[in-house]
Amino acid sequence: xxxxxxxxxxxxxxxxxxxxxxxxxxxxxxxxxxxxxxxxxxxxxxxxxxxxxxxxxxxxxxxxxxxxxxxxxxxxxxxxxxxxxxxxxxxxxxxxxxxxxxxxxxxxxxxxxxx
Amino acid sequence: xxxxxxxxxxxxxxxxxxxxxxxxxxxxxxxxxxxxxxxxxxxxxxxxxxxxxxxxxxxxxxxxxxxxxxxxxxxxxxxxxxxxxxxxxxxxxxxxxxxxxxxxxxxxxxxxxxxxxxxxxxxxxxxxxxxxxxxxxxxxxxxxxxxxxxxxxxxxxxxxxxxxxxxxxxxxxxxxxxxxxxxxxxxxxxxxxxxxxxxxxxxxxxxxxxxxxxxxxxxxxxxxxxxxxxxxxxxxxxxxxxxxxxxxxxxxxxxxxxxxxxxxxxxxxxxxxxxxxxxxxxxxxxxxxxxxxxxxxxxxxxxxxxxxxxxxxxxxxxxxxxxxxxxxxxxxxxxxxxxxxxxxxxxxxxxxxxxxxxxxxxxxxxxxxxxxxxxxxxxxxxxxxxxxxxxxxxxxxxxxxxxxxxxxxxxxxxxxxxxxxxxxxxxxxxxxxxxxxxxxxxxxxxxxxxxxxxxxxxxxxxxxxxxxxxxxxxxxxxxxxxxxxxxxxxxxxxxxxxxxxxxxxxxxxxxxxxxxxxxxxxxxxxxxxxxxxxxxxxxxxxxxxxxxxxxxxxxxxxxxxxxxxxxxxxxxxxxxxx
Numbered sequence: 154x155x156x157x158x159x160x161x162x163x164x165x166x167x168x169x170x171x172x173x174x175x176x177x178x179x180x181x182x183x184x185x186x187x188x189x190x191x192x193x194x195x196x197x198x199x200x201x202x203x204x205x206x207x208x209x210x211x212x213x214x215x216x217x218x219x220x221x222x223x224x225x226x227x228x229x230x231x232x233x234x235x236x237x238x239x240x241x242x243x244x245x246x247x248x249x250x251x252x253x254x255x256x257x258x259x260x261x262x263x264x265x266x267x268x
Numbered sequence: 269x270x271x272x273x274x275x276x277x278x279x280x281x282x283x284x285x286x287x288x289x290x291x292x293x294x295x296x297x298x299x300x301x302x303x304x305x306x307x308x309x310x311x312x313x314x315x316x317x318x319x320x321x322x323x324x325x326x327x328x329x330x331x332x333x334x335x336x337x338x339x340x341x342x343x344x345x346x347x348x349x350x351x352x353x354x355x356x357x358x359x360x361x362x363x364x365x366x367x368x369x370x371x372x373x374x375x376x377x378x379x380x381x382x383x384x385x386x387x388x389x390x391x392x393x394x395x396x397x398x399x400x401x402x403x404x405x406x407x408x409x410x411x412x413x414x415x416x417x418x419x420x421x422x423x424x425x426x427x428x429x430x431x432x433x434x435x436x437x438x439x440x441x442x443x444x445x446x447x448x449x450x451x452x453x454x455x456x457x458x459x460x461x462x463x464x465x466x467x468x469x470x471x472x473x474x475x476x477x478x479x480x481x482x483x484x485x486x487x488x489x490x491x492x493x494x495x496x497x498x499x500x501x502x503x504x505x506x507x508x509x510x511x512x513x514x515x516x517x518x519x520x521x522x523x524x525x526x527x528x529x530x531x532x533x534x535x536x537x538x539x540x541x542x543x544x545x546x547x548x549x550x551x552x553x554x555x556x557x558x559x560x561x562x563x564x565x566x567x568x569x570x571x572x573x574x575x576x577x578x579x580x581x582x583x584x585x586x587x588x589x590x591x592x593x594x595x596x597x598x599x600x601x602x603x604x605x606x607x608x609x610x611x612x613x614x615x616x617x618x619x620x621x622x623x624x625x626x627x628x629x630x631x632x633x634x635x636x637x638x639x640x641x642x643x644x645x646x647x648x649x650x651x652x653x654x655x656x657x658x659x660x661x662x663x664x665x666x667x668x669x670x671x672x673x674x675x676x677x678x679x680x681x682x683x684x685x686x687x688x689x690x691x692x693x694x695x696x697x698x699x700x701x702x703x704x705x706x707x708x709x710x711x712x713x714x715x716x717x718x719x720x721x722x723x724x725x726x727x728x729x730x731x732x733x734x735x736x737x738x739x740x741x742x743x744x745x746x747x748x749x750x751x752x753x754x755x756x757x758x759x760x761x762x763x764x765x766x767x768x769x770x771x772x773x774x775x776x777x778x779x780x781x782x783x784x785x786x787x788x789x790x791x792x793x794x795x796x797x798x799x800x801x802x803x804x805x806x807x808x809x810x811x812x813x814x815x816x817x818x819x820x821x822x823x824x825x826x827x828x829x830x831x832x833x834x835x836x837x838x839x840x841x842x843x844x845x846x
Contacts, residue, residue: 178463178476211456214483248567
């Protein structure tokens with residue numbers, strides 16, 4: 154199994170996913186399951202903290218694409234924070250910054266959710 | 269600098285000249301270092317207007333080779349606002365001049381509401397006309413002096429170079445980014461080909477393909493349909509409002525290989541309802557067996573050739589790997605069957621007597637040449653407690669493990685019954701009833717058995733539907749057929765007792781037991797069977813030989829007839845009386 158970890162925290166009404174390691178074709182389903190179960194439990198304010206994320210492949214990005222609209226239609230959002238430059242570069246290349254709130258710091262995302 | 273203006277004293281002229289040089293120097297540094305055309309243009313306009321006290325000016329930027337210009341910057345009263353695109357008819361010959369007076373292009377000047385004494389400064393590099401810096405007259409209505417014009421020309425040249433540079437820089441940045449994107453696309457393809465390779469489940473492959481597409485193309489709506497054994501179905505999808513009906517699925521497979529939904533009639537409501545923009549066919553060995561559809565990218569981009577290529581490459585990669593999983597499944601299935609056949613063969617060989625017992629006064633040999641699929645042939649020789657010997661031959665319907673298990677049943681019954689003092693017909697009835705009760709209606713056994721008496725003089729037998737063994741006796745023209753008995757085992761309960769018959773052995777008697785694998789062996793053309801006549805002829809020719817030689821002669825003759833192609837077990841038992 155590849156090195157990928159995902160943990161969930163709750164900060165008031167915001168759910169925070171801490172993801173770390175390599176998010177690729179083999180580990181994408183773990184992220185999918187985590188997002189699915191948040192949505193199933195009516196948590197639509199989601200922050201994905203990418204502090205430990207070392208690598209992301211297209212399949213990993215695809216998971217975000219698959220759920221963003223559902224979450225927004227339910228009045229929530231998925232905000233991404235704390236990416237390293239290499240990971241950000243992939244998001245940027247594929248045009249994600251125009252669709253997603255990608256923020257430097259988790260705190261910023263929490264503030265945006267509380268406004 | 270031209271010093272033709274004589275109304276200014278030389279001292280002042282020099283000071284001014286120095287000032288202009290310094291401005292030129294500072295401006296050029298400012299402009300050259302900037303990589304933003306917007307900044308360059310704004311400064312060019314402000315510096316010239318400020319320095320020459322011109323209240324009205326604008327910058328026009330040529331849009332490609334057309335006569336269209338964009339109003340890039342405007343200061344002062346003007347009929348246009350920044351960003352407007354206007355068409356200006358400059359004579360192309362005039363575009364070689366460094367400056368144009370409004371009076372030379374009255375039509376254009378009028379269009380732009382510029383007085384006659386306005387000047388157009390050509391913004392150009394050696395190869396390209398970039399646009400114009402247009403300056404109206406000075407606030408005090410006086411015309412620009414030659415000196416001032418030359419100063420602005422110099423600034424215009426510097427600015428043009430700066431704009432060209434920054435344009436080139438931006439173009440490079442764009443190319444670089446395109447290249448980065450291309451590299452990323454290739455990387456994705458490479459990585460997925462490795463990932464797919466490790467996957468053996470087609471659902472995994474389809475799902476990974478889906479997510480890679482969503483991420484790579486920035487799309488929300490996606491479907492992937494496959495045709496497997498004539499059945500078309502959607503194997504992965506995202507963001508669909510509803511799944512396609514059977515008719516719509518059929519229609520999707522009929523579309524062109526690269527189908528842009530907005531550009532042609534498709535008569536498939538599914539595409540419209542779900543906002544799908546592009547449908548691409550996927551082929552395996554030139555057969556269309558997959559279809560991928562994608563909705564609009566979230567950044568509203570349109571699908572160009574590169575995107576179509578990428579989609580095709582990734583789709584075909586996924587398809588290829590899905591096909592591979594089917595082949596793998598087939599191979600595993602084949603392997604499993606082969607193992608089963610080996611098992612059947614092992615069971616069968618384990619049931620046959622080895623070594624064959626010797627019977628005093630007789631020369632006995634037997635053999636089973638099993639076919640690839642393992643038929644249900646069986647023979648046995650069992651010594652009874654009274655010193656006699658039971659000889660049996662049987663053929664179970666079916667092949668493989670089921671046949672060999674039924675054969676095992678028969679063998680155990682035979683071995684249980686042989687030592688007990690019951691008559692052959694009684695024992696046959698018991699076996700028949702047990703087989704009948706314990707096997708499905710379509711399972712039968714043709715069975716022949718007989719018992720050689722303890723002194724070896726007599727042979728009692730019962731034939732339950734088996735090919736009658738042949739008895740060759742000296743002085744008799746044709747062999748006798750041992751057919752007394754009854755119905756095959758397992759077909760119906762024993763209503764009437766089995767017949768039995770017996771014979772007295774004579775020296776030189778040859779008794780040949782065989783299964784239908786011998787008589788029904790086919791010639792290579794599959795038009796003719798070996799049949800009993802050939803068997804009889806073969807035996808007759810070899811009667812003088814030993815039992816094993818006779819047996820071998822038959823096997824050789826059959827294999828010669830069928831050219832070595834064997835569909836069923838060949839089982840033979842030859843008993844010769846000394």
